Amino acid sequence: MSRSPLRPDEIARLAPAEGPARGLPRSAFTSPEFFRHECERLFPRHWVFVGHAHDVPEPGDVMPVTVAGFPLIVLRNRDGAVRTFHNTCRHRGRKLVDSACRKRTALTCPYHGWSYDLDGTLRTTPHFGGYRNPSVAGFDKEAFGLVPVRTACWHDWIVVNLDGTAACFREAVAPIEKRVRDWDFRAEGWDLTSLRHIGTIDFGTVRGNWKIVVENYIEPYHVPFVHTQSCGGQPLDTHFAISEGLLVGSAVSIKGSRAAVSKEEQEAASTRKQLDSSALYLVLFPNFALGFYGDLVISILTAPLAADLTHERFDLYVWGYVDPGPEAIESWMDLNRRINAEDIRMIEGMQEGLASPVMDSGAVMSPHWEHCIQQFEKLVAEGIA
Ligand code: FES
Ligand SMILES: [Fe+2]
Structure with missing residues (x-):
């Protein structure tokens, strides 16, 4: 990862010993490079607000969101709990869900039909080993479930913590x-x-x-x-x-x-x-x-x-x-x-x-x-x- 885009003097003047504080440099608001740093470092370590429980009111309701540049899926599972996963199919990485949908029993990738449970478990891999053969020797399906993201639901509000380290x-x-x-x-x-x-x-x-x-x-x-x-x-x-x-x-x-x-x-x-x-x-x-x-x-x-x-x-x-x-x-x-x-x-x-x-x-x-x-x-x- 590249070093911080802020110079020591730019950080120091946010809280000067005397006189009014200065703000972040202009680049903090305009530069794609600075935004990339925020996506890599800042957003992952905090709880980021991503949506509302009422956006996914019933089991099987699914909503794609983007946080810090990552495509995520927020969904309500069979038990009624709100869960979040990376919105990326474990086969070759196509985005799994393109738009919000309701009452799904499974999430199926549109590319080659791999299908996941609402708890992220990989269920089916059609024709993966050849025609009508879903299995490949040495391929452990259990290791290829959707990757979960730490999620909290507080009243109607859903927040996620990408790196799992926030309080x-x-x-x-x-x-x-x-x-x-x-x-x-x-x-x-x-x-x-x-x-x-x-x-x-x-x-x-x-x-x-x-x-x-x-x-x-x-x-x-x-x-x-x-x-x-x-x-x-x-x-x-x-x-x-x-x-x-x-x-x-x-x-x-x-x-x-x-x-x-x-x-x-x-x-x-x-x-x-x-x-x-x-x-x-x-x-x-x-x-x-x-x-x-x-x-x-x-x-x-x-x-x-x-x-x-x-x-x-x-x-x-x-x-x-x-x-x-x-x-x-x-x-x-x-x-x-x-x-x-x-x-x-x-x-x-x-x-x-x-x-x-x-x-x-x-x-x-x-x-x-x-x-x-x-x-x-x-x-x-x-x-x-
Ligand atoms: S990329 Fe999802 S099934 Fe191939
Ligand atoms: Fe205002």
Whole structure:
């Protein structure tokens, strides 16, 4: 493996002895070489968010995903457990599953018909030893099952750890649980096991590096400039940034705000045309993002595709005590579509701006609003070291 693409001085200025921190060099956001390092070193050692349990609701449901450039299959096995395998046939290596499918009893390679169980066991190898002869002397079928990937399913969210060395996910996610538990604006009924999925907004491929997408989500500095109307109820002075180990993000603390409780309050809160509640925007490094806004919870899937391309998808949930009608749900969906469209314009504009060598020495960070980005970029530098 080649050496780190970051020079010692580029790492040192992420946390300078004095003056504002500088960001990662421009190449971290634009260079395919840097992205390759992230795929080889950073993503494999962390828990990477890849999808939702509701994407594979029943045994035999299968969803191909790409993580760190690796093709993977997420599926639900016969016992109802979510499992992940490398999406690569053990014969000659064709991608085994091309698109999502439902209720399969086996996975059959389209190339030469090798077939695998939902637990990854290789079952059949038709004609492998000659016409109507599946066997070859010395070939041990048991050694050629699908290669599993360490997987955790936490509530509706599926994460994978490619190299198998990350701390157990329950431990890794504990800081998110604690933030939510200790949040001043939590309501009585905030129980993660009660969350109900109410909608998906797929933003498709965003023309920006995955780090720009995450950084935009966690820093609050841009809110009054970019979301003047859509987040008009969240003035800048109610925001603060969060950086705590692998947990980075921000929060909005509006005195007197709380989750709605009565049916009428829920309807009124959910049909407002702007965001005006207290909120938590949390990211467990590198890409597991959850937003808590009173009655609404949103997970954000940021899937890195290339140095300058990222797939982004929102999934909206409500707590068990909330029972929104179709109008309220559409209103939430519409507001979040608008807010994120505003963000995507900034993200894609950032990627275009970074084409200039002016940013070779990296951004300059506000110590007040952007220490969460500083922490995030330090984690990136450590991740590829
Ligand atoms: S590559 Fe899959 S059966 Fe040949
Ligand atoms: Fe934003």
